[in-house]
Amino acid sequence: xxxFEQFFAATELGWPLLLALAWLVGELGHRWTKLPRISLYxxxxxxxxxxxxxxxxxxxxxTGMLLxxxxxxxxxxxxxxxxxxxxxxxxxxxGASGVFEAAVTGAAVYLLSRAWGAPILTSLLLASxxxxxxxxxxxxxxxxxxxxxxxxxxxxxxTALNCVLSVFVFKVVVxxxxxDSSGNxxxxxxxxxxxxxxxxxxxxxxxxGMPALLRSLGPLGRxxxxxxxxxxxxxxxxxxxxxxxxxxAALAFGLAARHRRVAxxxxxxxxxxxxxxxxxxxxTYTAMAVEWPRVxxxxxxxxxxxxxxxxxxxxxxxxxxxxxxxxxxxxxxxxLALTPISVFVILLLDQTRYLGxxxxxxxxxxxxxxxLLELAGPVVTQYALRRAxxxxxxxxx
Numbered sequence: 001x002x003x004f005e006q007f008f009a010a011t012e013l014g015w016p017l018l019l020a021l022a023w024l025v026g027e028l029g030h031r032w033t034k035l036p037r038i039s040l041y042x043x044x045x046x047x048x049x050x051x052x053x054x055x056x057x058x059x060x061x062x063t064g065m066l067l068x069x070x071x072x073x074x075x076x077x078x079x080x081x082x083x084x085x086x087x088x089x090x091x092x093x094x095g096a097s098g099v100f101e102a103a104v105t106g107a108a109v110y111l112l113s114r115a116w117g118a119p120i121l122t123s124l125l126l127a128s129x130x131x132x133x134x135x136x137x138x139x140x141x142x143x144x145x146x147x148x149x150x151x152x153x154x155x156x157x158x159t160a161l162n163c164v165l166s167v168f169v170f171k172v173v174v175x176x177x178x179x180d181s182s183g184n185x186x187x188x189x190x191x192x193x194x195x196x197x198x199x200x201x202x203x204x205x206x207x208x209g210m211p212a213l214l215r216s217l218g219p220l221g222r223x224x225x226x227x228x229x230x231x232x233x234x235x236x237x238x239x240x241x242x243x244x245x246x247x248x249a250a251l252a253f254g255l256a257a258r259h260r261r262v263a264x265x266x267x268x269x270x271x272x273x274x275x276x277x278x279x280x281x282x283x284t285y286t287a288m289a290v291e292w293p294r295v296x297x298x299x300x301x302x303x304x305x306x307x308x309x310x311x312x313x314x315x316x317x318x319x320x321x322x323x324x325x326x327x328x329x330x331x332x333x334x335x336l337a338l339t340p341i342s343v344f345v346i347l348l349l350d351q352t353r354y355l356g357x358x359x360x361x362x363x364x365x366x367x368x369x370x371x372l373l374e375l376a377g378p379v380v381t382q383y384a385l386r387r388a389x390x391x392x393x394x395x396x397x
């Protein structure tokens with residue numbers, strides 16, 4: 001057996017084997033159960049991570065991290081392109097509901113964590129990350145179900161607001177963490193405000209430059225898919241090299257490209273076969289980062305955190321539903337669809353390792369919550385969109 005494992009390690013067959021297994025389970029499982037493929041990819045990743053050994057890649061593997069960041073960058077670019085800032089100006093109650101639910105969610109989780117006996121900084125980190133919603137899971141479910149309508153668009157826009165607010169608060173808290181640990185004020189500032197500004201500026205620069213480059217090359221056609229994919233890969237690489245946030249940079253890239261009026265064709269949804277392949281790697285890798293001992297250590301607080309977070313989002317969005325122009329029922333379904341969190345949280349935490357801080361090891365409740373929502377979050381979003389009658393796949397079935 002040792003010789004067999006050494007053969008796999010020497011020939012670097014771990015990732016090809018894992019991707020093939022995750023894809024097969026995802027396709028067959030979706031066909032038999034109608035569950036989202038990404039939940040099944042995550043299940044394979046988590047199960048394989050617990051097996052260990054040399055047959056499969058380990059959590060934190062550099063190849064997996066690179067594939068995950070590139071995949072998330074492509075998803076965030078497409079996600080950012082779907083966001084219409086003009087809509088937020090026309091309907092300010094939509095933006096208000098996003099800020100309101102994120103603030104209430106963060107405050108509720110902070111109070112819960114403190115009541116559970118967690119330190120202040122740990123509670124602040126849990127609160128900041130709980131504000132977010134995973135754009136990767138939302139986009140995959142929306143595209144897989146071919147969902148369109150009021151609830152779908154509101155979920156996309158509220159998710160974008162959640163992510164920006166969560167990244168901002170998280171970076172500020174990490175800055176305080178760095179200052180508290182080292183006493184270096186410059187490190188605290190550079191790890192928060194400067195990272196946010198630099199990441200956004202980098203994404204906007206790409207979003208302004210790429211459309212101009214493509215127009216100079218001729219009509220925008222199907223080749224634009226490859227051009228934007230290459231640009232996102234380059235953007236992620238630059239962001240990682242300069243210790244910026246690839247998440248915020250890719251989101252800003254998509255937003256800027258949309259408002260430069262670049263028309264993306266239908267062939268670019270999910271970035272075709274490339275996006276599908278990288279999505280398998282993304283959801284498999286992020287589930288591998290969650291270890292069973294961490295899950296068990298924080299399971300009690302995690303269950304309470306998931307319940308409080310879900311209740312806060314549903315109640316807040318529902319409370320402002322009429323003011324923002326939809327029924328209370330659609331408001332409740334919108335809040336319910338904001339359940340996913342895992343991919344965004346895990347990749348954001350992974351980036352703190354540049355600072356020498358391994359927060360995932362210190363946030364056991366969050367590890368348990370991410371596993372629960374990695375598997376169940378996309379299912380809840382799928383259910384909410386179907387109940388809203390916005391899934392074409394379910395209508396045609």
